[in-house]
Amino acid sequence: MRAIVVSAFGGSSVLDYTEAPDPVPGPGEVLVDVAAAGVNYIDVYHREGRYPMPLPLVPGSEGAGTVAQVGPGVADVVVGDAVGWVSVPGAYAEKAVIPAAKAIPLPPGVSPEQAATVLLQGLTAHYLTTSTHPVRPGDTVLVHAAAGGMGLLLTQMAKLHGARVIGTVSTPEKEKMAREAGADEVIGYDDFATRVRGLVPEGVDAVYDGVGAATFDGSLASVRARGLLAVYGAASGPVPPFDLQRLNQAGSVFLTRPSLGPYTAAREELLGRASDVLGWLASGQLHVHVFARLPLAEAARAHDDLEGRKTMGKLLLIP
Numbered sequence: 001m002r003a004i005v006v007s008a009f010g011g012s013s014v015l016d017y018t019e020a021p022d023p024v025p026g027p028g029e030v031l032v033d034v035a036a037a038g039v040n041y042i043d044v045y046h047r048e049g050r051y052p053m054p055l056p057l058v059p060g061s062e063g064a065g066t067v068a069q070v071g072p073g074v075a076d077v078v079v080g081d082a083v084g085w086v087s088v089p090g091a092y093a094e095k096a097v098i099p100a101a102k103a104i105p106l107p108p109g110v111s112p113e114q115a116a117t118v119l120l121q122g123l124t125a126h127y128l129t130t131s132t133h134p135v136r137p138g139d140t141v142l143v144h145a146a147a148g149g150m151g152l153l154l155t156q157m158a159k160l161h162g163a164r165v166i167g168t169v170s171t172p173e174k175e176k177m178a179r180e181a182g183a184d185e186v187i188g189y190d191d192f193a194t195r196v197r198g199l200v201p202e203g204v205d206a207v208y209d210g211v212g213a214a215t216f217d218g219s220l221a222s223v224r225a226r227g228l229l230a231v232y233g234a235a236s237g238p239v240p241p242f243d244l245q246r247l248n249q250a251g252s253v254f255l256t257r258p259s260l261g262p263y264t265a266a267r268e269e270l271l272g273r274a275s276d277v278l279g280w281l282a283s284g285q286l287h288v289h290v291f292a293r294l295p296l297a298e299a300a301r302a303h304d305d306l307e308g309r310k311t312m313g314k315l316l317l318i319p
């Protein structure tokens with residue numbers, strides 16, 4: 001099969017479009033013909049070695065397609081099923097093997113390509129707005145990079161739950177996109193905490209921060225007493241070591257660094273969240289902006305655009 005293979009960690013040039021052996025499903029696994037792979041920031045961290053992975057690596061943490069073969073002991077997934085998955089490497093390829101326990105059946109009306117646009121970031125936005133900080137009507141939340149893949153979904157879900165959303169963005173085009181997703185206020189990054197306190201003097205109930213190092217101090221200064229700061233990513237780099245006393249000074253603020261794994265570890269929870277996200281997509285309550293559909297061979301360009309802050313919404317790779 002054709003695949004993207006990483007043989008040494010590094011910049012986007014290590015994403016080699018090449019021939020690779022067809023993967024074979026073992027016990028409890030299924031082989032999927034990949035229709036589309038979603039591009040996510042975690043793929044960049046894997047490529048760089050920031051989250052070390054065994055090499056050689058076929059990256060890609062999100063995909064969807066049609067089951068082509070099932071391994072021994074698989075009972076609830078059959079050949080021909082349309083499935084999506086997250087948090088299993090290997091989606092940047094024509095074929096991928098995934099554990100059957102990770103296969104998310106796609107409901108009627110949701111194509112594999114649509115599933116690959118929404119699953120990873122949608123499940124993340126879902127747990128952030130329903131579990132990490134369950135958003136309630138009347139809440140005000142701050143969403144950084146509000147026109148990004150995560151940001152557009154967080155904005156829409158926070159609005160679905162009845163919140164007022166303040167978003168940060170870097171360009172006028174991104175401002176327009178964030179407003180179309182429902183953001184009530186859209187601001188730039190310069191001195192954003194002062195802007196936020198001007199809009200909400202007591203501070204916001206929750207901050208969703210996937211930018212990390214560059215925004216952390218301002219995020220902490222934007223949260224209300226006993227509010228929550230969820231640093232769920234590090235697009236600008238990781239937050240340096242942190243003195244807990246600062247949470248006291250900020251007014252008994254809660255700080256968390258969540259990730260998708262623990263919020264989808266039980267199959268029931270994975271499928272419950274996926275059912276909400278795919279259901280909202282099918283009913284038109286949730287929209288995904290596809291920034292570009294690129295051929296698999298252009299994975300390096302996809303990473304360059306994502307890291308270069310050029311994208312809005314979702315990037316897809318089509319094998």
Ligand SMILES: NC(=O)c1ccc[n+]([C@@H]2O[C@H](COP(=O)([O-])OP(=O)(O)OC[C@H]3O[C@@H](n4cnc5c(N)ncnc54)[C@H](OP(=O)(O)O)[C@@H]3O)[C@@H](O)[C@H]2O)c1
Pocket residue numbers: 039040041042120121124145146147148149150151168169170171174210211214232233234235236237258259260261306307308309310311312313
């Ligand atoms: N913890 C989890 O479970 C989880 C799951 C999924 C994603 N994430 C995290 O969510 C974040 C967003 O992921 P995504 O795939 O949706 O990407 P994205 O938001 O579409 O792209 C990243 C955006 O971050 C903003 N940004 C600000 N400073 C930046 C900098 N120095 N370098 C690059 N970008 C910068 C840019 O928007 P502006 O130009 O508007 O600033 C950029 O477009 C990432 O940190 C990712 O790791 C976490």
